[in-house]
Amino acid sequence: VADNRCWSCGVRCQSKQDLQSHLHPSVNTKDVKLLLDDEKYLNAFMQEDSLLYSFDGGEEDEDECNTSFEKEEIVKDFGSVCIDDDDTAEETELNAETYNKDKKTVMACPNGHLSLASSSKRMTENGLDYGGSARSVESDLKDKQSRVYIADVIEKDIKKVNDSYFGSYSSFGIHRDMISDKIRTDAYRQALLKNPSLLNGAVVMDVGCGTGILSLFAAQAGASRVISIEASEKMATVATQIAKDNGLWWSKTDSEGNKSCTGVIEVVNRMVEDLDKSIQIQPHSVDILVSEWMGYCLLYESMLSSVLFARDRWLKPGGAILPDTATIFVAGFGKGGTSLPFWENVYGFNMSYIGKEVVEDAAKFPIVDIINHHDLVTDAAVLQSFDLATMKPDEVDFTATAELEAKNDTLDHKATACYGVVLWFETGFTSRFCKEMPTVLSTSPYTPKTHWLQTILTFREPISVASSKFTAEGSAAVGTDACPASKILLRISIARATQHRCIDISLETAGVGSDGRKRSWPVQMFNLT
CATH class of the missing domain: 4.10.280 (MYOD Basic-Helix-Loop-Helix Domain, subunit B)
Structure with a gap:
């Protein structure tokens, strides 16, 4: 204004009067279109954003889910919120x-x-x-x-x-596979039937009873009551009928309505975390907690957390948990543990090109399959051990290290390729609770196969290994044929994945040469779904 300059066009006038006489045609504001009125701003920034399909009204046909945040809780929380801002404290302080x-x-x-x-x-x-x-x-x-x-x-x-x-688990086929797994079923049967001092007169809780086979063993062993928990509605019905057919079903009334109690098995159709909604059991009133909770690589299916939940809520102090220990083992496998030998000779034709591509894909995904113990090129090592009687729920996720050494008895001091590592587990029914007859359930390549098989993690590139007596070339990279590793160092993490009941596995690998030099490979991530 002091310069007599027009704000619209910027022209400088000689005097204030000239500026006042400098007029522009009037603008029709009705024709002015705001920037945000453009329809392009109505397009979603993220395609398929779930918020696009969220409506305040809700749908009656959707399943209602209980969340930890209730409306009443929000109102309660915000009804008592206090301002605690250091910058405004002095300004708002009143006596x-x-x-x-x-x-x-x-x-x-x-x-x-x-x-x-x-x-x-x-x-x-x-x-x-x-x-x-x-x-x-x-x-x-x-x-x-x-x-x-x-x-x-x-x-x-x-x-x-x-x-x-x-x-x-409503399919009978999967239950036949489990029951016909002789290693599995015999281990539980022996633990329950061959330890009378443990089972006689005991109150037993079977978490995830399925057909009820473990509950039947417990009843047969002399348990006074067996609480069989099964989340599958169909299998809970099946387990109930099987208990009835074998005269072991627990009923408060007989057919004439008279109060009585026959049998010992009571089947409850609930997840163990929701058990209180169906039946009232006194906390810490169960003598024995039994469950066949193990999945592939031990922790797949994330059922161990449910077992620990039941332990902390209902098991008596000093009560037995079967099995009470679990251990994950790891070892390195050679070419025979891959599909390469198959593709190298297909009816006399060389199809190794396919084999190489299959191995490359295997480095991205874990494989659940059988490994022959003859194909192991390193000694086995313990990766992680769990004490189910004392472990905390957050210890289900873990990071552990292991050191693998080349097998001296098979390599004859020659270099061989290690294509990856294989994981398996053992669960123990130890003498802590099974005093008369301890037993072990093993899924090792050295024992008869089970329905759990083994879990195979394939390296992106094979690592050459040999005993420490191998004479290596000093200038060659560790892990090559010229300088094979005498040790493979592993750092493995297994944790519950964001996808419920799945697990993530990270694999860090390093090789140590006979001269002490070390070489590391990039970390690999696997998801077991």
């Missing part, structure tokens, strides 16, 4: 006399700051402006509402996975 004189002011929190239990309008009384804090609380409320939505989505995903998981 007790002011509060007593004017009851219309905001309520005081124990820390001397302001409570937001009153309305946002009240926050401007007495000349004080708490608008910024109110906006902050509004933002916090939106943030908590978002967390409620996310928790609801996660809960629905978990329910969907659980429904699919327990539904898969």
Whole structure:
């Protein structure tokens, strides 16, 4: 204005009067289109964003899921929120006399700051402006509402996975595979039937009873009561009928309505985490907790967490858990543990090109299959051990190290290729609880095969290994034929995946030459689904 310059076109006028006479045609504001009115802003930034399909009204046909964030909880939490901002504390501090004189002011929190239990309008009384804090609380409320939505989505995903998981156990084929697994079934049968001092008169809880075979063993061994928990509705019905057919079903009334008690097995159709919704069991009242919870690589299916939940809630102090130990082993395997030998000679034709591609793909995904112990090129090592009687639930996820050495008895001091590592497990029914007859269930390549097989993790490139007596070339890279590794160092992490009941496995590998030189390979990630 002081320069007599037009704000619209920038022309400088000679005087104030000339500036006032400098007029532009009037603009019709109705024709002005705001930038955000452009329809391009109606397009979703993220395609297939789940929020596009979230409606406030909800759908009646959707399954209701309980989340840890309830509306009442949100109201309760925000009804007592206190402003605790160091920057605004001095400005909002009021003495007790002011509060007593004017009851219309905001309520005081124990820390001397302001409570937001009153309305946002009240926050401007007495000349004080708490608008910024109110906006902050509004933002916090939106943030908590978002967390409620996310928790609801996660809960629905978990329910969907659980429904699919327990539904898969409704097939009789999988139960036949498990029952006909002689190594598995005989181990449990021996632990339950050959330890009378443990089972006689005991209260037993069978977590994930399936057909009820372990519950039948427990009843046969003299248990006074067997609580069989099965989340699959179909299999719970089957287990109940099997208990009835064998005269072992626990019933409070007979056919004429008279009160009586026959049999010892009571089947409950629930996840163990929801057991209280169907039956009331006194905490720490169970003598023995038995479960066949193991999955591929021991921890697949994440059922161990459910067993530990039952242990902490219902098992008596000093009560028995069967099995009570679990151990994961690891060893390196050679070319025979891959599909390469098959593709090298297919009816006399060389198809090794396919074999190489198959091995490359195998380095991306874990393989559940049988490894012949003759194909192992290193000694086995313990990766991780669990004591089910004392371990904490968060110890299910772990990171452990292992050191593998070339097998001296088979390599004859020559170099051979290690194509990856194989994992298996053993569970123990130890003398801690099974005093008369301890037993071990092993899924080792050195024992008859089980339905768990072994879990194979393939290296991106094979590592040449040899005994420490091998004479290596000093300039060659460790892990090559010229300088094979005398040791393979492993760092393996196994953790529950974001996808419910699946596990993630990370594999870090390093080779150590006979001269002490070390070479590391990039970490590999596997997901067992």
